[in-house]
Amino acid sequence: MRITNDIRYIGVNDHKVDLFEGQYKVKNGISYNSYVILDEKTAVMDTVDANFGQAWLNNLKEVMGDRTPDYLVIHHMEPDHSANIANFMELYPDTTVVSSAKAFAMMKQFFGTDFADHQMVIKEGSTLELGEHTLHFVAAPMVHWPEVMVSYDSKDKVLFSADGFGKFGALDVDEEWADEARRYFIGIVGKYGAPVQTLLKKAATLDIRMICPLHGPVLSENLGYYLNLYDTWSSYRPELEGIVIAYASVYGNTKKAASCLAEELSNRGADVKLYDLARCDMSEAVADAFRYSKLVLGSLTYNGEIFPPVRNFIHELTERNYQNRTVAFIENGTWAPTATRIMKKMLEDSKNLTLLDAGIHIKSAMNETNMEELDALADELTK
Numbered sequence: 332m333r334i335t336n337d338i339r340y341i342g343v344n345d346h347k348v349d350l351f352e353g354q355y356k357v358k359n360g361i362s363y364n365s366y367v368i369l370d371e372k373t374a375v376m377d378t379v380d381a382n383f384g385q386a387w388l389n390n391l392k393e394v395m396g397d398r399t400p401d402y403l404v405i406h407h408m409e410p411d412h413s414a415n416i417a418n419f420m421e422l423y424p425d426t427t428v429v430s431s432a433k434a435f436a437m438m439k440q441f442f443g444t445d446f447a448d449h450q451m452v453i454k455e456g457s458t459l460e461l462g463e464h465t466l467h468f469v470a471a472p473m474v475h476w477p478e479v480m481v482s483y484d485s486k487d488k489v490l491f492s493a494d495g496f497g498k499f500g501a502l503d504v505d506e507e508w509a510d511e512a513r514r515y516f517i518g519i520v521g522k523y524g525a526p527v528q529t530l531l532k533k534a535a536t537l538d539i540r541m542i543c544p545l546h547g548p549v550l551s552e553n554l555g556y557y558l559n560l561y562d563t564w565s566s567y568r569p570e571l572e573g574i575v576i577a578y579a580s581v582y583g584n585t586k587k588a589a590s591c592l593a594e595e596l597s598n599r600g601a602d603v604k605l606y607d608l609a610r611c612d613m614s615e616a617v618a619d620a621f622r623y624s625k626l627v628l629g630s631l632t633y634n635g636e637i638f639p640p641v642r643n644f645i646h647e648l649t650e651r652n653y654q655n656r657t658v659a660f661i662e663n664g665t666w667a668p669t670a671t672r673i674m675k676k677m678l679e680d681s682k683n684l685t686l687l688d689a690g691i692h693i694k695s696a697m698n699e700t701n702m703e704e705l706d707a708l709a710d711e712l713t714k
């Protein structure tokens with residue numbers, strides 16, 4: 332696939348992956364992207380997942396013909412991109428591997444060699460001259476591993492953005508970008524908002540016409556749209572006014588409160604998302620919690636604790652620096668309800684959260700007082 336006159340796509344689509352990165356369901360698969368720059372010298376940009384080595388090498392040979400690649404540029408050592416470095420070097424032993432010092436240390440760990448006779452160590456500000464094309468390297472530590480570099484081709488004005496601007500979903504499936512890019516970003520890079528902000532500031536100094544990520548489509552139009560979303564996500568600002576209700580329930584009483592609240596909020600014109608945390612795809616609930624401005628957490632008290640899926644969910648939020656939002660609580664308990672107290676405690680170190688006093692405190696099943704609480708909470712969340 333042609334990206335520009337001199338840049339070709341040689342990546343692969345994976346529709347067989349059961350869980351991406353060991354935990355994310357990807358109903359439309361995932362792509363492992365790799366590119367070739369054809370110039371006086373040729374550069375291969377990254378490799379692909381271990382299961383697709385042969386398909387990738389076939390794509391590479393189709394583009395290269397009899398030419399031997401001069402450089403293999405490795406932006407990121409996570410195995411879904413780096414697994415085929417050793418296979419590549421067996422086929423092309425004279426190619427120079429171009430990567431950061433930290434990445435070469437990782438190569439030694441993964442492959443038992445850092446290709447010492449064929450390595451070029453690059454760092455922030457390094458350049459690689461290919462002929463008409465020059466790659467300018469920019470360090471992007473913790474977006475989302477420490478060794479990550481991105482590179483900018485000043486001829487075609489292309490940013491090779493590593494995992495930045497990546498998206499779940501193979502390239503042979505047509506789907507809207509934002510939802511699966513958000514789920515990818517919040518799930519995988521969400522903890523590293525500050526390093527992403529640093530990278531965005533560096534990127535703002537470049538004239539970028541195209542972004543070539545390691546997953547998902549090449550972005551070439553309306554780049555402001557994608558950059559704005561990345562700025563919003565990485566600065567932990569809500570994207571939308573609205574309310575996520577995320578709850579768990581064993582016997583249906585907490586569920587009833589959550590569902591009634593959703594209905595009341597909808598009746599008041601609010602944008603509401605309701606998640607049963609024991610049954611939903613957790614990564615979708617997490618992504619929406621970051622997307623919306625308000626969150627209602629609902630849990631039964633469970634052996635003096637909160638119900639495990641709710642605990643997991645709050646942990647997923649706090650480890651990704653959940654902040655800048657309004658949170659309210661629905662609790663249930665039959666003899667000693669403690670769920671609200673525990674949920675609040677889990678959020679106590681999170682920055683800039685407004686924890687509402689209005690909440691619903693159920694003792695086993697909803698009663699009239701709870702209906703009044705629900706009404707007051709709906710008012711508070713929509714005022």
Ligand SMILES: Cc1cc2nc3c(=O)[nH]c(=O)nc-3n(C[C@H](O)[C@H](O)[C@H](O)COP(=O)(O)O)c2cc1C
Nearest residue numbers: 580581582583584585631632634635664665666667
């Ligand atoms: C296994 C189990 C443990 C529970 N532990 C507590 C508890 O420690 N304290 C308490 O007040 N209620 C406890 N409950 C009662 C629940 O908090 C709650 O009142 C009941 O499950 C109704 O809510 P639900 O219909 O949403 O499940 C427990 C319930 C179950 C099923």
